[in-house]
Amino acid sequence: MRIAETEAGVRSTPRGPVLAWIAAHGIGALLLTWIALANGYPLLFSDSGGYLRVATEFRYLLDRPITYGLMIAPFVRLLGLWSVAGAQALFATWLIGQVLVAVTMRRSAVMLIVTIAVLAVSSSLPWFTGQVMPDLFTSLLALTLYLLLFAPGTQLRVWLLAAVATGLIALHLSHIPLAAALIVTGGAVLFWQDGGRAAVRGVIPALAALLVAILGLCTVSLIVVDSFRPSLESNQFLVARTFDGGIGQPVLARICRTETWRLCRVRGFVDDPRRPQPGQDYLWAADSPRAPLEIASPVAFRAEEGAFARRVLHDDPGGTLRIAVLGWRDQLIDARAADGMVAYRPRMLLVQQIHRYFSGTGGAFDTSRQQRGVLQRLAIAPDRVIALLMSLAAPVFLWAAIRHGDRRMTALVVLVLVTVVANAAICGILSGPADRYQSRIVWLLVLIGIVGVERCGRTLSGRARSLDTRHDTRPPESRTTPAFP
Known part of the structure; x- marks a missing residue:
């Protein structure tokens, strides 16, 4: 061809x-x-x-x-x-x-x-x-933003991709910070490749998609529940995270000595040593006291959960940082399929x-x-091992792409690596490590491995054709060497 x-x-x-x-x-x-x-x-x-x-x-x-x-x-x-x-x-x-x-x-x-x-x-x-x-669309959001930033095409295609990105961002709360991280990274790569004006021009449609998605989610909440925010109950996951990390229980104990909070009724539940993950049980266990407390006073109880999450951060910033780092670390490797x-x-x-x-x-x-x-x-495929090998090979693909001036391959590797790291941070810190959170995006590492092998193979093939041409004694007009793809 x-x-x-x-x-x-x-x-x-x-x-x-x-x-x-x-x-x-x-x-x-x-x-x-x-x-x-x-x-x-x-x-x-x-x-x-x-x-x-x-x-x-x-x-x-x-x-x-x-x-x-x-x-x-x-x-x-x-x-x-x-x-x-x-x-x-x-x-x-x-x-x-x-x-x-x-x-x-x-x-x-x-x-x-x-x-x-x-x-x-x-x-x-x-x-x-x-x-x-x-969950599928977390990884597909990364690919959509890649196309929007680095392979936009016609103006119609740009805004179609921006519309798709808007919808994908609005599918899950974790997509909002992930999209922000990818847009910032993409803008930095564009600035490095093409300069400031090109970077600004390139990120505008992506930023518009992010802003429209956030405003859309907030507007729906305002219409339905009279609250201008993307989601009404996200604080419960932060509270559960503090209980799973063991830093919420001491703060709750200090609060309950001098103040009367509804959350004081969950102390015995989350202090139970037989519960290895008291935070997850607080959210999902059939015998959790959370559901009755929320039913009795939904607005006040949700506000109290938000106040408690802020109190833990204020009283124990070191512990909060510790469980955040550990959650990030664990989420990077917790990626079991199924x-x-x-x-x-x-x-x-x-x-x-x-x-x-x-x-x-x-x-x-x-x-x-x-x-x-x-x-x-x-679930018999060694998908985690393969993804790990591809993550180790990714710097090699990145170095080869930069060395050969392959701008789009360079951008793809960078954005996939940022997706892997940022997704682990967002989910591991805010929700706590779970295999499905990282499993939903690590297949992108396999994708860049496939593309990287193809690009390396075609580069070697191009060098071989160039070498054959150099030793070809026929007149130039009689040669039929195709252009490098």
């Missing part, structure tokens, strides 16, 4: 067979749903019940954005849960294809299929494409939603691998 280089330094590529490119997306989407297909039902997490309730009953969620529930509502209402898994897999395939085109400067159906196939068998990606949860893919009891909201609104597939759900407790047997 001959590829010509434009004056701007970006190599243009022929359009290629459209049907082959479309077929590659269909094959890729099928490959990314293999775990859901093997399960016999789309994958579900405990929080899926809340999002399904948004889609089926248009209920407002107090502790997280309702954006994902609204997004999947047309799919689940018209086509069922399988359409959600299929649409997510197709979108992930399309976005990966766009990144491959942006970095390699060529549209190859074969490379797209090979890339998706490698990701499907060696990474955590298929555990999230087939899952009715917004986390949370367990069987659910009939009384849970998730199961009730399935049998009430998707009764036609209730039998398939009940007999799925997940409900039989055997789904995690499919």
